[in-house]
Amino acid sequence: MRLEERYDKVLAWFRERMPLADTELQYNDPFQLLVAVILSAQCTDKRVNMVTPALFEQFPDAESMSKASVEEIFELIKSISYPNNKSKHLSAMAKKLIEDFNGIVPDDFELLQTLPGVGRKTANVMEAVAFKRPAMPVDTHVFRVADRIGLVTGAKTPLETEKQLVAHIPAEWLSTAHHWLILHGRYVCVARKPKCEECGIAEWCRYHQKKLS
Incomplete structure (x- = not known):
């Protein structure tokens, strides 16, 4: 699968199902x-x-x-x-x-x-x-999930992951995409045992496709 196609499919799936994804941290200001x-x-x-x-x-x-x-x-x-x-x-x-x-x-x-x-x-x-600006924070979930899905290739550091994601995700969805990747990594694409059977983007996931081959 071409990289652009993977981005299109994955982002479209998340936009449809999680359009208002946000942080789970509780705060007032x-x-x-x-x-x-x-x-x-x-x-x-x-x-x-x-x-x-x-x-x-x-x-x-x-x-x-x-x-x-x-x-x-x-x-x-x-x-x-x-x-x-x-x-x-x-x-x-x-x-x-x-x-x-x-x-x-x-x-x-x-x-x-x-x-x-x-x-x-x-x-x-x-x-x-x-401040509601386009940004892509890369924590452990984003670093792992972006590579596992196949959105980034060969990234060795969070900064390299950030640069690849920023280059491919439209600015208006960038900050929301950060939360998509975090939540997906937290609840579905977990570190040691990803729940591929529950994953809505498995058909476009590099990791899942390798498992099937």
């Missing part, structure tokens, strides 16, 4: 989303959503979190993976927002990456989800 995304690194959204209500009740914005000690933040997120580093990142991130951005999360991709704990993937999530 860009600051809270940023906190949740930082916490979600190597952790499930389900676990993050169990922790953030109490965290946001005490520290709902950059100003309140900037005044909190690392230890106070740690106590509220200690069930999250890597709580020591993440509590330090959240504290430093909130302080920098107050000092450099008047407590407002910047909507600029490069400026976002100046914040502690924010790398390219997190900045892309903010662009896509908080």
Whole structure:
């Protein structure tokens, strides 16, 4: 199957069945989303959503979190993976927002990456989800699923995967496609045992076709 045809078939299937796909993280504003995304690194959204209500009740914005000690933040997120580093990142991130951005999360991709704990993937999530701009954040699900389906070829890094996806997915669907791939990887195309019998795009999937050959 030609690459362009695979993209057309897969994207059309998702557009028809999941036109409003969005993040599963729970938040009220860009600051809270940023906190949740930082916490979600190597952790499930389900676990993050169990922790953030109490965290946001005490520290709902950059100003309140900037005044909190690392230890106070740690106590509220200690069930999250890597709580020591993440509590330090959240504290430093909130302080920098107050000092450099008047407590407002910047909507600029490069400026976002100046914040502690924010790398390219997190900045892309903010662009896509908080600011509704075309962006393709590549997490472990997107990296795995895009390769397994056959949307990318030979990508060794998240950045290489991002570049190939951005080159083929129309800008107006790019951010939504990010959620399609995440949700598909989370619930259907799981890492160790993909549920090919439940997969609506199996007939166009490179991995499934190899299994049948």
